[in-house]
Amino acid sequence: MDLASAKVIGAGLAAIGVGAASIGVGFVFGSFLQSSLRNPAAADSQQGRLFIGFAAAELLGLMAFAVAMIILYAI
Amino acid sequence: MAAGGSKIDPMHQFVIEPIFGSFQAGNPFVFTNSALWTLVVLATIWVFMFGGMKRELIPGRWQVAVEGMIGFIDDMVHVNMGPEGRAYIPWIFTAFMFLLFANLMAYMPFALIPGAHPFTITAQFTFTGVMSLITFAIVLGVGFWKHGLKFFSLFVPHGTPLVMVPLIFVVELLSFAVRPFSLGLRPFIAMFAGHILLDIFGNFVVQGLNAGGGGIGISILCFLFVTFISALELLVAAIQAYVFAILSALYINDAVHLH
Numbered sequence: 001m002d003l004a005s006a007k008v009i010g011a012g013l014a015a016i017g018v019g020a021a022s023i024g025v026g027f028v029f030g031s032f033l034q035s036s037l038r039n040p041a042a043a044d045s046q047q048g049r050l051f052i053g054f055a056a057a058e059l060l061g062l063m064a065f066a067v068a069m070i071i072l073y074a075i
Numbered sequence: 076m077a078a079g080g081s082k083i084d085p086m087h088q089f090v091i092e093p094i095f096g097s098f099q100a101g102n103p104f105v106f107t108n109s110a111l112w113t114l115v116v117l118a119t120i121w122v123f124m125f126g127g128m129k130r131e132l133i134p135g136r137w138q139v140a141v142e143g144m145i146g147f148i149d150d151m152v153h154v155n156m157g158p159e160g161r162a163y164i165p166w167i168f169t170a171f172m173f174l175l176f177a178n179l180m181a182y183m184p185f186a187l188i189p190g191a192h193p194f195t196i197t198a199q200f201t202f203t204g205v206m207s208l209i210t211f212a213i214v215l216g217v218g219f220w221k222h223g224l225k226f227f228s229l230f231v232p233h234g235t236p237l238v239m240v241p242l243i244f245v246v247e248l249l250s251f252a253v254r255p256f257s258l259g260l261r262p263f264i265a266m267f268a269g270h271i272l273l274d275i276f277g278n279f280v281v282q283g284l285n286a287g288g289g290g291i292g293i294s295i296l297c298f299l300f301v302t303f304i305s306a307l308e309l310l311v312a313a314i315q316a317y318v319f320a321i322l323s324a325l326y327i328n329d330a331v332h333l334h
Contacts, residue, residue, distance in 0.1 A: 045154075048151065048154060048155060048321055051314070051317060051318055051321055052318075052321065052322070052325070054314075054318070055261060055318040055322065058261070058265075059257055059260070059261055062260065062261065062264040062265065062268065063260075063264075065264060065268050066260070066264055069267075073086065
C-alpha cells in the first residue's frame with residue numbers, strides 16, 4: 001500500500017471519531033431535555049452547565065476531525 | 076475555486092493572501108485579506124456598539140439590542156463568578172463580541188458582489204490561540220497576584236488523601252496545561268470544519284449541474300443540505316462564542332476563588 005492510499009484510509013478511520021462525538025452531544029442534550037421536562041423550573045439555571053458539557057463532548061469530536069485534516073494535508 | 080473542475084480544493088479559502096504589497100520584497104508589514112476582514116469585523120462591532128450607547132432614558136430598538144448583549148454576558152459572569160466577576164467583564168465581553176461577529180461575518184453572503192468573498196479570520200488558529208492565551212495570561216496573573224504560591228493549591232482538590240496528592244497534582248497540572256490549547260482549538264476547528272463542509276457541498280451543487288442527467292437530482296439534494304447546514308452553522312457560530320465566554324469565566328473563576 002502506498003502512502004497516498006494509506007492517508008485516505010487513515011483519514012476515513014479518523015472520521016469515525018466524529019460520529020462517536022455526535023453520540024456524546026446527543027446524549028448531553030437528550031439528558032438535559034429529559035431532566036428539564038421533569039423539573040422545568042430548574043432548567044434555566046443549568047443552561048451554563050449544559051453548554052459546558054456540550055463543549056467538552058464536542059471538543060473530542062473536533063479533535064478527531066483535526067487528526068483527519070492533519071493526516072490528509074500535513075503529512 | 077475549482078468551479079466545474081473535478082478536483083475540489085476546500086483549503087483554498089483559508090489561504091492568507093496579500094492585498095497591498097507582497098510577502099517577498101522585504102517589507103514586514105503586508106496588508107492581507109486577513110487584516111482586511113479583521114478591520115471589517117472591528118468596524119461592524121464599533122458601529123453596533125456606538126450606535127446603541129446613546130444612554131437614552133427611553134431606549135430605542137438598537138439600544139435594547141446592545142444592552143441585551145451586555146446584560147446577557149453580565150448575567151452569565153455573575154452566575155459563574157459571583158460579584159467579584161465584574162472586574163473581568165471587559166475581557167469576556169470583548170472576546171464574546173469579537174468571536175460572535177467574526178464567526179457570523181464569515182457566513183454573510185458577500186460573494187453576491189462579484190470578486191468579494193468573506194475571509195474567516197476565526198478559522199485561523201493564530202486568532203483563537205492568541206485569544207485563549209490572553210485568557211490564560213489573566214488566569215495566571217490574577218492567580219499569582221491574589222494568592223501567591225498558594226495558587227498551586229488549585230491543583231490539589233480539597234479532601235485528597237495524602238497518598239494521592241502527587242498523582243492528583245500531576246493529573247490536574249496536565250489538565251490545566253491542556254486548557255489554553257483546547258480553549259483556542261474549539262472555535263477554530265468549529266469554524267474550519269463548517270466552512271470546509273459548506274465548500275465541499277457547494278462544489279457538489281455546481282458539479283452536479285455541470286454533469287447533467289442524474290446529477291441534477293444530486294445537485295438539488297446538496298442545495299437543500301447546504302441550506303440547512305448554513306442555518307446550523309449560524310447556530311454553531313453563536314454557540315462557540317458563548318462557550319468561549321463561559322469557559323473563560325470559569326477558568327478565571329478558578330484562579331480568583333481557588334476551589
